[in-house]
Amino acid sequence: MAKYGLLIDETRCTGCRGCQVACKQWNDLPAVETKNTGSYTNPPSLNADTYLIIDFKEVEVDGELKWSFLNRRCMHCEHPACVSACPVGALKKRDEGPVLWNEDKCIGCRYCMVACPFDVPTFTWDAGLAEGTKIRKCTLCIDRISNGLEPACVKTCPAGALRFGERDEMVALAQERLGKHPEKYYKDQGIYGLNEVGGTTVLYISHIPFEEMGLPKVGDEAAGDVSETIMKSTPFVAVGWAGILAGIWWVIGRRNQMMSKSGSHK
Amino acid sequence: MSTRETSLVRTIISPGHLVLLGLMGLGLAVAIGRYISGIGAVSNLSDSYPWGLWISFDLLCGVALAAGAFVTASAVYILGNEEFRPILRPAILTGFLGYLMVVFALLVDLGHPERIWYLMIFWNLHSVMFEVGWCVMLYTAVLALEFSPLVFERLRMSSMLRLIRTITIPLVILGTVLSTLHQSSLGSLFAILPDKLSGLWFTPLLPAFFFLSAVAVGPAMVIFESTISSKVFKRGLEVELLGKLALAIPVALGAYLLLKIADLAYAGELDLMFKGNMNTALFWVELGGGVILPTILFLLPAIRRSATGLFWGALLVIAGVVLNRFDTSLIGVARPEGASYVPHIMEFIVTISVIAAGVFAYSMVARFLPLFTEQVTDMAMHRKEAPVVSAGS
Numbered sequence: 001m002a003k004y005g006l007l008i009d010e011t012r013c014t015g016c017r018g019c020q021v022a023c024k025q026w027n028d029l030p031a032v033e034t035k036n037t038g039s040y041t042n043p044p045s046l047n048a049d050t051y052l053i054i055d056f057k058e059v060e061v062d063g064e065l066k067w068s069f070l071n072r073r074c075m076h077c078e079h080p081a082c083v084s085a086c087p088v089g090a091l092k093k094r095d096e097g098p099v100l101w102n103e104d105k106c107i108g109c110r111y112c113m114v115a116c117p118f119d120v121p122t123f124t125w126d127a128g129l130a131e132g133t134k135i136r137k138c139t140l141c142i143d144r145i146s147n148g149l150e151p152a153c154v155k156t157c158p159a160g161a162l163r164f165g166e167r168d169e170m171v172a173l174a175q176e177r178l179g180k181h182p183e184k185y186y187k188d189q190g191i192y193g194l195n196e197v198g199g200t201t202v203l204y205i206s207h208i209p210f211e212e213m214g215l216p217k218v219g220d221e222a223a224g225d226v227s228e229t230i231m232k233s234t235p236f237v238a239v240g241w242a243g244i245l246a247g248i249w250w251v252i253g254r255r256n257q258m259m260s261k262s263g264s265h266k
Numbered sequence: 267m268s269t270r271e272t273s274l275v276r277t278i279i280s281p282g283h284l285v286l287l288g289l290m291g292l293g294l295a296v297a298i299g300r301y302i303s304g305i306g307a308v309s310n311l312s313d314s315y316p317w318g319l320w321i322s323f324d325l326l327c328g329v330a331l332a333a334g335a336f337v338t339a340s341a342v343y344i345l346g347n348e349e350f351r352p353i354l355r356p357a358i359l360t361g362f363l364g365y366l367m368v369v370f371a372l373l374v375d376l377g378h379p380e381r382i383w384y385l386m387i388f389w390n391l392h393s394v395m396f397e398v399g400w401c402v403m404l405y406t407a408v409l410a411l412e413f414s415p416l417v418f419e420r421l422r423m424s425s426m427l428r429l430i431r432t433i434t435i436p437l438v439i440l441g442t443v444l445s446t447l448h449q450s451s452l453g454s455l456f457a458i459l460p461d462k463l464s465g466l467w468f469t470p471l472l473p474a475f476f477f478l479s480a481v482a483v484g485p486a487m488v489i490f491e492s493t494i495s496s497k498v499f500k501r502g503l504e505v506e507l508l509g510k511l512a513l514a515i516p517v518a519l520g521a522y523l524l525l526k527i528a529d530l531a532y533a534g535e536l537d538l539m540f541k542g543n544m545n546t547a548l549f550w551v552e553l554g555g556g557v558i559l560p561t562i563l564f565l566l567p568a569i570r571r572s573a574t575g576l577f578w579g580a581l582l583v584i585a586g587v588v589l590n591r592f593d594t595s596l597i598g599v600a601r602p603e604g605a606s607y608v609p610h611i612m613e614f615i616v617t618i619s620v621i622a623a624g625v626f627a628y629s630m631v632a633r634f635l636p637l638f639t640e641q642v643t644d645m646a647m648h649r650k651e652a653p654v655v656s657a658g659s
Contacts (some may be wrong), residue, residue, distance in 0.1 A: 037604075047313060068584050081458055087395035088388035108377015113316035113393045115458045119602050122313045123377065127304030127332060134305070135310040135376030197461070214603070218461040226470045228392050234451075238443055245344055245439045252346040 002125055003201075005144065005167030006154065007174055008071050010213070011184050012161035015040070015069035019153035019162065021053040023073075024224045026141060046072065048124045051138040054152055059212045060185065070213045071153075071162070074099060074138035076195060076201035077169035077222070082112035082121055084224030090135075097167070097201040098140035108133045117197050117216060119225050123197035140201065151186035167201065174205050198222035286626040295618020296612045297374050305377070308612035314605030317595060319613045324620060326452055326591035328364050329402075330480050331584065334491065335361020335409060336445035337484030337514065343438040350511060351502055355416065355637050356495060357488050362409040363624045368402065373621050394454045401448030406442040416635040449480035450589030456594050464598040465535040466549045472594070475522065479587050482518035485511045486560075486583035493577045499632060509570035515583060519561045526553065548593050556586010 022115060023029070034043040040056035046108055052179060055070040080099045083091045090105035091112055101112075113121045120137050127133045141151035147165075149155070154164040163170060174191045182188075192210045193200035196218050204210065211217055300308045303573050311318045338357035341347045360404040385399040411430065417425040430437075453476025456463055469475070496503040530536050539546060560582040569575035598605075631637055 044604075045313060067416075078499040084390075084392045085395060086390055087393045087399055088384050089393075090388070105384060105388055108379075108380060109395060109453070110316040110377065114599075117461045119314060123316060124454070125313075126304040128304050129301045131304075149510075171430070173326055187618055189433065199590065206400070216461060216600075221460070223458055223460055224392065226460060227394050228305065229456055230454045230470070230473060231392055231394060234397060234447065238447055241446055242443045243438055245340070245442055248345045249346075249435060249439065253328045256346055 002096060002166045003168075004140070005165060005170030005187055006076075006151065006202045007165075008164045008202065008204045009161050009174075009177065010069065010071075010204060012159045012162075013054075013069045013071065015055050015056060015067060016158065018156045019071060020052050021048070021146045022152040022156035023138070024050070026144070027051060027139075042122055046120065046122050046137075048122045048134070048136040048216070051136070053130055055214050057212070057214065059208050061085065061208055061212070066208055068213045070215065071204075072214070073153075073202070074140070075197075076140055078139075078199040078201070079197070079221035079222030079224060081109050081115040081117060081197070082223075084228060084266070085111045085115035087111065094142070096145075098142050099137075100139055100142060101135055103132075103134055103138075106133075106135055110135075115223065117218050137196040163245075167203075170203055173186070175205060178205060195220045198225075235248055277321045283626065283629070286622045289615075289619045289622035291619075292627065293616050293622070295407070296615050296619075298516075299612070300374055305375070308610065308616075310610040310613070311375075311609055312607070313624055314598075314602050315607035318607055319609040319617055320375040322592045323588070324375075325368055326595055327588050328368040328371065328531050330363040330476075330483050330587050330591060331482040331487050332364030332368075332446065333449060333484035334487040335412070335480060335484075336574075336595050337481060338488055338511070339412065339438045340442045341511070341514075343435060344442065345561065349507060353488055353507060353511070353640075355493060356491060358409065358412050359416075359628060359631055360487060360491050361622060362406075362413045363627050365402065365406040366446065366622045366625045366627075367407055370623065371616065372402075374616050381420055394458070397447065397451045400576050401451060403478075405441060405444040405448055408444060410443060416631070416637060420635050445480075446477060450474065450477040451583060452476050453594070457598075460598060462600045463594070464545045464600075465533065465538050466530075466545055467594045467598045469529050469533065471529050473474070473540060474525065477589060478522040478525070482515050482522065482560075483583055483587040485514050486580035486587075487629050489576050489580035490584060493573065493580075494629050495632070499638075501638060503573055505571065505573050505576065508576055512570050512576060515579075516561045516564045519557050519564075519583070521552070523557050523561065526557075545593075545598055548589065548597060552586055552589045552593060556582060556589060560586070591656055641645065 001065070008188060014131055024031075029049045029051070032043055032047060041053060043050055043053065043192055046053055052071065052073040055068075055072045057068040058068070059068045076097050076099050078091075079090070083093050083099060085091075086101075086106075087106055087109060088105050090103075090107075091099060091101045093099050108123075111124060113119070121135050122137060124131070124134045124136065137178045141153075144151055144155075144265050150164045151192060154162040163173065165173075171194060178185055178190065185205055186209055191205075192204040192206070192215055198221060204215065206213060248252065268606045296308050309318065309320075315659060334357040338350055338354050342354050361399065372382070376382060385403070390396050409432075413432050416425055418424075419428065450473035453472035453474075457470060457472045460468060485508075492503060492508060495501065520568050527536075530539065539549060563575070563579045563582070566586065567576075571580055576647050617639055
């Protein structure tokens, strides 16, 4: 099965927010009450009814003021921390790319939200027991891509800033653009998502430093690597420790027995 | 029953108890509000701060502060230190109630509290949270069994008592293993944040640090709880005994300190200790006040022989561990720009009411069950007399 990639060329983005609206429409998400934060970013962050936002920033790059329109949403990591973290396995990574969740398994512990290096999963904070709380995020339009369609955001982008296809092709396309027009992109920062946290489905190329745009500086190892290693060693620790404790108990018991015996002979 | 007991029964509902019951009622009201209108209605938690006071204090500190149970139980049964037996039952009760309090708090914090048992049927062996959940379930059950002799003695069920006694050693070993796994896995929870948690706290050795600090805070909690209950119940305080138990504190904290410095050096992050920002300041308060200072204090015989010295030393250790858990789970974690969190008053009410329920349950057990004395049959089997010094000395 093909492994999908979604390339976002920030140099082409005009900040029209067509993707944000298309996402709402396709996923049938209601409008949310928002507030003026002094920024064009609206609503101010992802939430349970907003799977995609354009994060607006004014950034100075080499003494020049530039608009930054970060297309912020789930990165659909190759080795997702949320999937590693979920205690009941409600989150799953599909071979073709998307990271999906099973509402009926979720216990609402929110460890996925804590674990995500990109702070993506959101929660229905206002749901009582009757409605049932849910974790929500971008699905990479699984209901569209599994029927041969592009995700709604890609389909709608008038500037051609979003491209969807096989991940290898998207990486090749990004490298081609970086190679042909290096002057259009910021120095040699390359492709964000190629190796970050072990690689992601969503890939960025940009004329602005990724960190300035609001993409976090992360390592190339999957975030779950360390804790998964710990989990693998846990059974051995448990059995070994039980053995040591039983051994100590036996030795000390024996010693006390001997001492009380020798004591009674006196 | 004796006149002493009837006089205790008469004072069950003191003004103090009414306050505790009132607090519990308030907490229940907030919980009902949360079940109707959602977690957002009673808390300042948000998508940027998915975990707050309830996880950092009720869960992480609650479990750490329950460590007195496994530390004391393994000292008595595994290491054969029979002299610690007089403080065993209160320590186990504190641990048992601590775990029950954690479960109560979780029932408010979880999005789907009615699905808490899903952990048993849906397994993700990669998830530290999976291990945490199982440890809570299993160790709470073990603590219930370790606590059960008090009930059986009260009801004079000698056959059940004998049954529990035959499985005591495997039970204590199981409890110690589960505690070790649980204390350490609470640290491992944050090992999934290599990019978000400050290098002052993030390390693959997080489980070791959480375990060592739990071993140190266990005796500290026993000292704290013994001192309080000696005042409240006007009992003597086993100062000499507590002084001996306190020797474990500098050992555990000394190991913690050396490992912490070595680990930061190994990671090449010693410079983080001298950055002059908020995290650095918190780190030094935690390490200086909660680790270095109590290590020195508890190495001094004068401190270990003094009821006041023991109490304040123990408070330092407890405060250090509480701060460490907040730093690791809440303050040291990077957040999206502009996000902030201060617990809502309702969050405090839930936390306080859970503590109130624990204190209330403790005092009820102290009144109705043989908490401070094991009955003669039991004593004849195990107990050596330990010197008792009165609280005022």
